[in-house]
Amino acid sequence: xxxxxxxxxxxxxxxxxxxxxxxxxxxxxxxxxxxxxxxxxxxxxxxxxxxxxxxxxxxxxxxxxxxxxxxxxxxxxxxxxxxxxxxxxxxxxxxxxxxxxxxxxxxxxxxxxxxxxxxxxxxxxxxxxxxxxxxxxxxxxxxxxxxxxxxxxxxxxxxxxxxxxxxxxxxxxxxxxxxxxxxxxxxxxxxxxxxxxxxxxxxxxxxxxxxxxxxxxxxxxxxxxxxxxxxxxxxxxxxxxxxxxxxxxxxxxxxxxxxxxxxxxxxxxxxxxxxxxxxxxxxxxxxxxxxxxxxxxxxxxxxxxxxxxxxxxxxxxxxxxxxxxxxxxxxxxxxxxxxxxxxxxxxxxxxxxxxxxxxxxxxxxxxxxxxxxxxxxxxxx
Numbered sequence: 001x002x003x004x005x006x007x008x009x010x011x012x013x014x015x016x017x018x019x020x021x022x023x024x025x026x027x028x029x030x031x032x033x034x035x036x037x038x039x040x041x042x043x044x045x046x047x048x049x050x051x052x053x054x055x056x057x058x059x060x061x062x063x064x065x066x067x068x069x070x071x072x073x074x075x076x077x078x079x080x081x082x083x084x085x086x087x088x089x090x091x092x093x094x095x096x097x098x099x100x101x102x103x104x105x106x107x108x109x110x111x112x113x114x115x116x117x118x119x120x121x122x123x124x125x126x127x128x129x130x131x132x133x134x135x136x137x138x139x140x141x142x143x144x145x146x147x148x149x150x151x152x153x154x155x156x157x158x159x160x161x162x163x164x165x166x167x168x169x170x171x172x173x174x175x176x177x178x179x180x181x182x183x184x185x186x187x188x189x190x191x192x193x194x195x196x197x198x199x200x201x202x203x204x205x206x207x208x209x210x211x212x213x214x215x216x217x218x219x220x221x222x223x224x225x226x227x228x229x230x231x232x233x234x235x236x237x238x239x240x241x242x243x244x245x246x247x248x249x250x251x252x253x254x255x256x257x258x259x260x261x262x263x264x265x266x267x268x269x270x271x272x273x274x275x276x277x278x279x280x281x282x283x284x285x286x287x288x289x290x291x292x293x294x295x296x297x298x299x300x301x302x303x304x305x306x307x308x309x310x311x312x313x314x315x316x317x318x319x320x321x322x323x324x325x326x327x328x329x330x331x332x333x334x335x336x337x338x339x340x341x342x343x344x345x346x347x348x349x350x351x352x353x354x355x356x357x358x359x360x361x362x363x364x365x366x367x368x369x370x371x372x373x374x375x376x377x378x379x380x381x
Contacts, residue, residue: 029170105146112149174279209241
């Protein structure tokens, strides 16, 4: 009998002949998440088994695994032979002394002499004999003991299954560049795309000295939180101070935020191509603020799709997800980002494209973009 952690994957079983590619990516991501923990990892027939770990590190390993996209459930348990007595000995270690329970069995080995119902009945009966204060409740039990008979002659016995992160393994869904601010929305947007298997790098625009170093460190902290789910990310930081100053000096104030966003999109698209990203990702939610209306969005992006995973969400829905991923308390720290610099009293809600382009004619767009890219700083997290 050996103490193990058992991981079952989520959508990977739908991948047909390509399943092996996704399974290997999932295996690699689990190993990356467990870097620093003593362990071994095996993947027999659709199960991923973490073994040979220090008992004192079990909770840390479980917490790390909960952030690995692709996992459906995670459970601590035991690996033993498929002999009923050995299974019972493992089940005894997981059984409560009182309350209600049931045994749920799965028979991967179809040649095993007992079917799933018979396995549950045999193990459940032995547990009742060992723990007289227990009762069986097959509908709403307080405790569940799971028995999984594998094809290799082994059995996996576990108790409570905890929900995994779901989704697809990071790296199987291409690469995107997230426009990350210091707010609530963009880290959630990055999380949601990583959950669909996308590798996510980040691009942040700052306006030093109008914004301070604390504002930048806040974004670094948010990117670190996101990197726990993306298994590493690069935070690319670009200054747009000179762009904001030129817009403030030369352009209509009500269009300032729209003009700045259009510069951000241009810079982001150019840099995304350079690093091999296949799309841009933003935390925009339709109509949440004036500059996020359809008219003033991303008309300047010509070659890459712009993904907005939060587009139909309201603020409360986004906050719920921010709390869930552990980013909310950092996101609400009171440090200003670049979009608050030179903020007009009444930004245009539905600006006409012709008016926007007329204002841009007052600026040397290409020169300003090149100057911004020359300030690039790359932080690996």
